[in-house]
Amino acid sequence: MTWEYAPAPESRDIANLKANYRMFLDGEFVEGAGEPLKTVNPATEEVLAEVSTASPADVDRAVKAAKRAQDRVWGRMPGAERAKYIFRVARMIAERARELAVLESLDNGKPIKESRDTDVPTAAAHFFYHAGWADKLDHAGFGPDPRPVGVAGQVIPWNFPLLMAAWKIAPALACGNTVVLKPAETTPLTALVLAEIIQQAELPPGVVNILPGAGDIGAELVNHPGVNKVAFTGSTEVGKIIQRSLAGTGKKLTLELGGKAANIVFDDAPIDQAVEGIVNGIFFNQGHVCCAGSRLLVQESVAEEVLDKLRKRVATLRIGDPLDKNTDVGAINSREQLAKIQELVASGEDEGAVRWTSPCPVPDKGFFFAPTVFANVSQAMRIAREEIFGPVLSVLTFRTPDEAVAKANNTPYGLSAGVWTEKGSRILLMADRLRAGVVWANTFNRFDPTAPFGGYQESGFGREGGRAGLEAYLDV
Ligand code: NAP
Ligand code: MG
Numbered sequence: 477m478t479w480e481y482a483p484a485p486e487s488r489d490i491a492n493l494k495a496n497y498r499m500f501l502d503g504e505f506v507e508g509a510g511e512p513l514k515t516v517n518p519a520t521e522e523v524l525a526e527v528s529t530a531s532p533a534d535v536d537r538a539v540k541a542a543k544r545a546q547d548r549v550w551g552r553m554p555g556a557e558r559a560k561y562i563f564r565v566a567r568m569i570a571e572r573a574r575e576l577a578v579l580e581s582l583d584n585g586k587p588i589k590e591s592r593d594t595d596v597p598t599a600a601a602h603f604f605y606h607a608g609w610a611d612k613l614d615h616a617g618f619g620p621d622p623r624p625v626g627v628a629g630q631v632i633p634w635n636f637p638l639l640m641a642a643w644k645i646a647p648a649l650a651c652g653n654t655v656v657l658k659p660a661e662t663t664p665l666t667a668l669v670l671a672e673i674i675q676q677a678e679l680p681p682g683v684v685n686i687l688p689g690a691g692d693i694g695a696e697l698v699n700h701p702g703v704n705k706v707a708f709t710g711s712t713e714v715g716k717i718i719q720r721s722l723a724g725t726g727k728k729l730t731l732e733l734g735g736k737a738a739n740i741v742f743d744d745a746p747i748d749q750a751v752e753g754i755v756n757g758i759f760f761n762q763g764h765v766c767c768a769g770s771r772l773l774v775q776e777s778v779a780e781e782v783l784d785k786l787r788k789r790v791a792t793l794r795i796g797d798p799l800d801k802n803t804d805v806g807a808i809n810s811r812e813q814l815a816k817i818q819e820l821v822a823s824g825e826d827e828g829a830v831r832w833t834s835p836c837p838v839p840d841k842g843f844f845f846a847p848t849v850f851a852n853v854s855q856a857m858r859i860a861r862e863e864i865f866g867p868v869l870s871v872l873t874f875r876t877p878d879e880a881v882a883k884a885n886n887t888p889y890g891l892s893a894g895v896w897t898e899k900g901s902r903i904l905l906m907a908d909r910l911r912a913g914v915v916w917a918n919t920f921n922r923f924d925p926t927a928p929f930g931g932y933q934e935s936g937f938g939r940e941g942g943r944a945g946l947e948a949y950l951d952v
Contacts (some may be wrong), residue, residue, distance in 0.1 A: 484801040486588045491579040497527045499688055500671035502541035503681025508534050510689055515664055518585035519798050519807040519842040527664050530687035532696045538685040539702040542627040542654040545682030551624050551652045555611035562649055564677040566603030576666055580638055581798040583665045585807030586761050588799050598923055599642035605925035606646035616943055618952040624652030625728055625951055626704030631694040633710045634660035634809050635764040641667045644707050651949035656685045658697055662810050664688040712934045730938025730948045734863040735891030738884035739769030743778045745896035751785045757920040759805055759847055763867040767892035769920050772871045773880055779873045790847050791834050805867055808843040817845050817866035824850050824859035855886055881909045890932030894920045
């Protein structure tokens with residue numbers, strides 16, 4: 477049976493889109509001295525707004541404002557008082573959830589059902605969770621009197637713009653640090669609405685500063701001598717540059733980089749449920765997820781059945797208008813990212829993998845890529861080794877648990893993994909042997925502020941979230 481869906485668009489008026497956005501520095505919205513940038517809607521290629529950007533001198537002013545605020549107000553404030561501000565931010569995100577969700581889908585291209593049900597509520601959850609820690613740090617297991625680190629310089633990517641901002645800012649504030657954050661060039665808008673919320677919540681000026689700009693401003697920020705702690709999420713390539721430039725400076729650093737996660741399906745797994753997990757693992761957020769289950773490892777005896785069911789299921793995914801509530805797969809965030817996906821997919825075909833692409837209709841304007849599954853993939857192929865960061869799944873097979881572990885660990889990354897099996901003992905064994913920061917069992921892409929998240933090897937180091945995540949923001 478096929479279903480015909482009538483359009484069910486969310487109204488874009490809810491986003492309260494403005495023609496111009498300014499940066500947030502020392503409690504005020506000000507014009508940056510950098511070249512303004514135009515942010516586009518990747519689903520239509522229209523310009524959404526013009527955003528002012530920071531210059532190196534603005535970075536310097538912001539770091540100094542953050543330092544003053546940390547020394548004079550925020551670092552001295554009792555945790556119970558800091559908590560009240562952070563709880564207020566959490567509540568205000570929840571109150572403006574619809575507006576933030578629509579704005580995120582416009583600027584990023586992700587389906588409204590994801591920004592509405594995942595990004596925005598999880599962003600609020602990070603503030604709620606960390607507000608709760610602010611007055612309990614003496615009991616967090618870091619000694620009797622852990623101190624804030626100082627000023628945190630934070631650089632985030634475009635795949636979860638608001639959520640990444642929350643993920644970075646909330647723990648920093650809870651621990652008594654102040655923040656200068658640079659959002660990604662293609663998705664600055666929700667971070668600037670978050671700045672508005674922070675201003676309305678009456679956080680003291682300078683506690684949070686948000687400076688849009690390109691990579692050079694990110695570099696300016698992380699290398700500023702007034703920054704005591706750097707938190708970066710993005711590509712392994714830029715992570716390595718940052719690690720090199722910070723060596724010997726004494727700055728604390730956490731890096732959350734790329735991934736090439738194995739999603740492992742054993743023959744005793746509930747297949748229909750696993751298929752849903754595979755789909756969620758790679759097609760959630762167009763595959764623009766550092767922990768995406770981009771390498772499917774399926775036990776040979778069920779490979780045909782799994783692939784068959786998978787293609788049938790993927791063919792039902794609806795691709796198109798991110799604001800339509802029935803859309804499953806939205807737009808690729810930028811033309812550059814689309815070109816990167818196309819290049820890697822072409823390499824998969826050249827190297828002899830068998831490509832299947834969903835026959836679903838694809839809009840002819842905007843940046844879109846239809847869900848794609850590669851079979852007959854071997855470990856040496858680029859599509860098995862490199863992060864595609866798009867809606868493209870590479871399928872490999874295995875015969876024994878040992879072979880599954882060897883193949884899963886055969887990667888320079890190590891951020892996440894998934895295991896599908898009915899046997900609890902096998903889950904524990906696999907979790908023990910897989911070199912990945914997060915191992916999901918019979919589920920995938922679950923995010924929760926109470927759970928530490930982070931990688932091994934080229935996926936970075938340090939943990940974010942949970943009690944472990946506080947350590948990066950404390951002098952212990
Ligand atoms: P990226 O270049 O690493 O960008 C991440 C952030 O760092 C952005 O805010 C970027 O600014 C900034 N930046 C760029 N160069 C910098 C430098 N030298 N010093 C400090 N900051 C700098 O990542 P991308 O271009 O957005 O994506 C490239 C690839 O990275 C993706 O294809 C994917 O493989 C991976 N990625 C991983 C994650 C993750 O969650 N782990 C997220 C996004 C991307 P601009 O926005 O101006 O570039
Ligand atoms: Mg945009």
